[in-house]
Amino acid sequence: QVQLVQSGAEVKKPGAxxxxxxxxxxxxxxGYYIHWVRQAPGQGLxxxxxxDPNTGGTNFAQKFRGKVTMTSDTSINTAYMELRRLRxxxxxxxxxxxxCSAGGCYGWLDPWGQGTLVTVSS
Amino acid sequence: xxxxxxxPSSLSASVGDRVTITCQASxxxxxxxNWYQQKPGKAPKLLIxxxxxxxxxxxxxxxxxxxxxxFTFTISSLQPEDxxxxxxxxxxxxxxxxxxxGTKVDIK
Numbered sequence: 765q766v767q768l769v770q771s772g773a774e775v776k777k778p779g780a781x782x783x784x785x786x787x788x789x790x791x792x793x794x795g796y797y798i799h800w801v802r803q804a805p806g807q808g809l810x811x812x813x814x815x816d817p818n819t820g821g822t823n824f825a826q827k828f829r830g831k832v833t834m835t836s837d838t839s840i841n842t843a844y845m846e847l848r849r850l851r852x853x854x855x856x857x858x859x860x861x862x863x864c865s866a867g868g869c870y871g872w873l874d875p876w877g878q879g880t881l882v883t884v885s886s
Numbered sequence: 887x888x889x890x891x892x893x894p895s896s897l898s899a900s901v902g903d904r905v906t907i908t909c910q911a912s913x914x915x916x917x918x919x920n921w922y923q924q925k926p927g928k929a930p931k932l933l934i935x936x937x938x939x940x941x942x943x944x945x946x947x948x949x950x951x952x953x954x955x956x957f958t959f960t961i962s963s964l965q966p967e968d969x970x971x972x973x974x975x976x977x978x979x980x981x982x983x984x985x986x987x988g989t990k991v992d993i994k
Contacts, residue, residue: 871977
């Protein structure tokens with residue numbers, strides 16, 4: 765079945781970087797975008813951006829430009845999200861999700877990964 | 887930028903009640919509006935796409951309607967397993983997404 769499995773929880777100090785992975789299975793990895801969405805404790809969902817694993821192309825929410833890098837490795841069907849210059853308000857659960865690259869399921873995320881908790885604390 | 891609002895922010899209803907949540911966009915977004923359910927400690931789950939289309943496998947008590955700036959999400963008969971937070975989400979031609987702030991649904 766179609767599945768996204770994320771890497772485990774991370775604890776980082778302020779100013780550090782974190783890289784979260786999202787491994788896809790059950791579908792052609794290069795045929796779909798991978799998006800990243802975060803959720804701070806007790807808060808709502810915040811969309812961060814997407815990567816097209818076929819081309820390496822990316823697009824980000826304005827807030828995250830210069831702060832986040834999204835990459836992918838098609839040899840192992842895995843997408844990555846790296847967040848730099850971490851602050852305490854980056855503490856959140858980070859989710860990956862799949863959308864189509866065109867037509868069909870273009871505008872929504874299904875399925876989602878299980879989420880990765882990133883804690884930023886000194 | 888498109889701004890999405892949802893109302894109410896939370897509600898309590900009895901099992902079997904009809905529950906309605908609204909989502910409003912700051913500009914006309916046609917039908918580019920989806921609904922998700924998120925249970926505590928879990929990833930969101932897609933319920934409705936393109937305003938009114940039920941995702942495969944989702945119970946028929948869930949429905950969506952609307953277009954332009956005003957959208958409605960309805961649970962026709964609330965069940966205990968429907969306790970969750972519900973989010974609307976817009977997408978645009980550049981494949982940029984925006985989520986609404988969410989509506990928390992509880993059992994009275």
